[in-house]
Amino acid sequence: EVQLLESGGGLVQPGGSLRLSCAASGFTFSSYDMSWVRQAPGKGLEWVSGIRGSGVGTYYAGSVKGRFTISRDNSKNTLYLQMNSLRGEDTAVYHCAKSRRVGATYEFDYWGQGSLVTVSS
Amino acid sequence: DIQMTQSPSTLSASVRDRVTITCRASQTVSTSLAWYQQKPGTAPKLLIYQASSLESGVPSRFSGSGSGTEFTLTISSLQPDDFATYYCQQYTSFPLTFGGGTKVEIK
Numbered sequence: 749e750v751q752l753l754e755s756g757g758g759l760v761q762p763g764g765s766l767r768l769s770c771a772a773s774g775f776t777f778s779s780y781d782m783s784w785v786r787q788a789p790g791k792g793l794e795w796v797s798g799i800r801g802s803g804v805g806t807y808y809a810g811s812v813k814g815r816f817t818i819s820r821d822n823s824k825n826t827l828y829l830q831m832n833s834l835r836g837e838d839t840a841v842y843h844c845a846k847s848r849r850v851g852a853t854y855e856f857d858y859w860g861q862g863s864l865v866t867v868s869s
Numbered sequence: 870d871i872q873m874t875q876s877p878s879t880l881s882a883s884v885r886d887r888v889t890i891t892c893r894a895s896q897t898v899s900t901s902l903a904w905y906q907q908k909p910g911t912a913p914k915l916l917i918y919q920a921s922s923l924e925s926g927v928p929s930r931f932s933g934s935g936s937g938t939e940f941t942l943t944i945s946s947l948q949p950d951d952f953a954t955y956y957c958q959q960y961t962s963f964p965l966t967f968g969g970g971t972k973v974e975i976k
Binding site for chain 2: 783793810848859861
């Protein structure tokens, strides 16, 4: 059974940093591209960042480029999102999501339940 | 960036109604289009990928169609479990983008 479990969220002040983790199980983690998708309270879905299965090849939304860094440790089956220079508009539930099939494709068949990040003073 | 526009934003319907949601892309996405269902407090669920392919385990009352810039999600006979918010997503190019969502409410 595929499972994705996020951790690392919490309350942080504007300008602060936070690192999210997503522990994956139930599939060959290194074979699949992964993404982070966020949802601000009461709002829609926003793709944040994606990474190739090998870890070589990363992609970002314009709103986070230069501030967030996606990475993965395939030996630990874990996806990360390092978030720096956080702003109020980064407040959201952050989901990790698995691409449906092997290769550079980005429709998501499994999602974690999400980790809430609140940026406030 | 490719903008995805869904309509309507809210839809009121009754059980057994036929429901259609539209998604328009600001430029062609070919058939790299997915549909998701989301219920409050839960993660999105993949319904349709490649514009018209039904994800495994999804009831056959859900169907998708379209290509290029115009897409539809149809629920042939709305069931109580289908009241939720639906999102389209293009994955032809980065940044990936979602539509604003369509909330299907009980009439």
